[in-house]
Amino acid sequence: MPPRRSHKKSRAGCRRCKSRKIKCDEVHPRCGNCVKHGVPCDFEHPEIIAELQAAQTASVSSPSTAAGTPYTPAYSPGAESVSNASTSRFQRAPPLCRSPPSQALSTTTPVAHRMLELRLMHHYTAMTCKTFTFTAPTTEHIWKITVPGMAFSGSQHLTDAILAVAALHLRSQSPNDKDLVRASHAYMAASLAEYSATLTKGIDSTNAESLFLTASLIAFQSTATRVFMKDELNLAQATGNYTEDFNKQGRYTAAGCYSIPFSWFHSFQGVKAVTAASWPWLRTSPVVTEVINSQVVLQLDLGLDRQTFFGHLLDDLSEELEEMANPSEPALLHPDSPGQPFQQRRVPASPELVTSTRQAYQHAVAVLNWAHKIPHKGAPLAFPATVSKRFIELLEERRPRALAILACFFALLKSLDSVWWLHGMARREVLGVVSLFNSDYFGPEAYSKWWPHLEWAMRIALYETPDGSSTIPPEVWGADWYAEEQALKDQSEHSYYRHIELLCQTGNSTRSIPEVP
Template identity: 25%
Template sequence: MPPRFTHRKSTTGCLRCKARKVKCDEQRPDCGHCTRHGVTCEWPTLKPRMYNPDKPKAVTRRPVQPSPRPSLPSPELGSMRILEMRLVHQWVTETCNTMSSAKIPTMARMWGVSVPQMAFEYEPLLHTLLALGAAHRSTLLPQEASALRPVYHGYIDSAVQRHRPVTAQLDDTTTDAVCFNTVLLSLYTLFLRSEPSKLPYNPPVMWLTLAQGIRTVIKSAYVRLVENNSPLCPLLFAAPDVWRSTDRKERIYTGPMKPLQFLLQYRPEDDAMDQETLEVYEEAVAYIERFYIAVQKGTEDYLLRRMFCGFPPVIPQAYIAYVAARRPRALVILAYAFALIHEHDDIWWLRGIPAREVEGINSLIPPQWKWLMIWPTHVISVGSAQGQEVPIPRTSTVVTESFTP
């Protein structure tokens, strides 16, 4: 009779070793036998021992993982899941606090609590938050920037793909999450202007267009949002008030200071300036005048950044078309907007952008319009628009002297 080998019976071994009636070394996630034979190692589900004669034991099949496995906190968590958790953490702990007006408690709660809650119910918003978290993290950790760039581009592509069909059918049932996503997508496109590019300069038409869409989306559901005390209300009621007035006369600045009227009067023949075109430029210049006055008064940084971001939603859509067509007057007005925010660009989604845009616009301006670009380029060089008086041309069509700040 052959000798009998005695061993302690394994009660918690893998399923394959039990079926073969061999001793399992119980090394998880893959035992020694399964590793040696190159097969999937499966384990019984760990549950409290409660006897139920009518219910068979359940078996959880584990997905095949490449060997060796990465060092993770749990074999059930993949690297992408860990990354997503990091990016959500990035948003709720840091990125949300960099949004405009986040210094106001109601706005801080909106960005840090309400928006993440909505993101778990509206996937495009969740993907936008992940993209912004990744973009912000890339600015904080330059050593991770190259690895994070495809991450935030990928998430934003997914967000836009799912968000676009929703915004194509706007009505009074438009949700808060759709509105928030529209706001954050425009912010993301502005941040993209900070990425280096070897291509010739193009005006920021995508940012202007997406930001203009904020007005369209919010307008479709404004009454319902206010009546239901939407979490979006702190954003709707925060200064500057760009949503409630549909009358252009109420939106145009009518105070005693009109420092930038020369932007309307200079070389009118270049624009074939009819009444409709004039009104488009009047609204754009009026907003920049408000902005200019706020800068001269020393308004707080976060309010000035909000005023800057409020420019595209307020201006007429035709103005964006003029920028896309590279009309000199439209480009000069935009350069003044960027110059005014230059001193206050010390936030990750705006840093370095004003100077690049002013320089880029200046490269497109024809020689006869260069005089109007002296002030924006001067502001960029000295670092501040506060205290820098704008030029006053001697005539609307011919300038005989160069402006010297």
């Protein structure tokens, strides 16, 4: 028998693969096993590290119920096992009397767990559901009555999503409650797993509504979680996981202090993808159409008019695109790890890429101009859902123009600072984005070059209203919200419903299944 080949053990795999004791292929931004099973990977989402650690710790204890029967976790790494567990769980007990959704809650006694779920559901119907409808109060009955009813009828991913956002809301009132911290992570992980498994099986008339509502709650949770997240770098260092892998993903700057919340864009883009893929059934749903039509109408001007409020963000765009097509100077790229020199690239971009880049910038700026006029109606929240995939790629590439646009988007959220899941968001995120310009990341001249495009965002982010409200005077903001709102109403003859209808008629997106964020 020939001798066995030597094997070098790697410690760079994702935590989920480590917990399952299987080999991780270490592919970024999501390893192959996590992609296969449709679950979040801590390579792509470092924020789930704490959840995975809690799950590993809980798995050491004896996972059994009070009756002595083996405990079957509702959330496991495999989508198929999740689906089977959920089915058997519904056969055993009603939704509010089931086993904990994650190993992170496996130490909770059955009585305590039932009380926790009752507490979460009560808080959702009494308080949390209202925070979805601050700009569209007419839909409150849908989120308060109709959505829980759909969840109880057999939609496990929707049930867990409801409990997850309720736990997150309660965390804002009791930030030191560890049970709520575990619950918010565990229920959302369970919801994501079941949601992924359902998408894999296919969208049809029986699940289209619940998938749309779950996708919306996932996007909400993804946004709200940012309020509670400490610096990811500190978490990685504390857990001993700050390695070159983090920098290969481009999550941390050379200064190592700010990471762009890509999960926002992925989750909101997921809502858009689910809507398009399930539109043949959603278009006749009174629940979904009421939610969609309650949103302020999206009216975009895609021209290059420098006179628009954010038109300056497109200054010198032609020169930048020309440089992409015919690079004359080396382009500075982010190093793979701290201490390494900046790499250089002279690869010309294809005409298709140049065109999509121009369109991505024009569309993103058009959304900013529209949202700037009526931010109090929740218009800024349309930005992460409506920007193009190419714009997200430009953010991932850390393009200065894309980051300047991002800073202006975050500044728009100042108008919604009174909403609990957006409070302080504008200040924190704008300062974070601007810090990228004021470091060695782009070179010494980047800050002075881009400051004129960042000045408004900084001024708004740091502005304090005298009465503590979210209303900012027109002379500071640059627009009269209520006058602009009336003007847009007078011009509007279409609805979001009609907008989506046209998009689905002009494309084949209804055949695609979205990737789980």
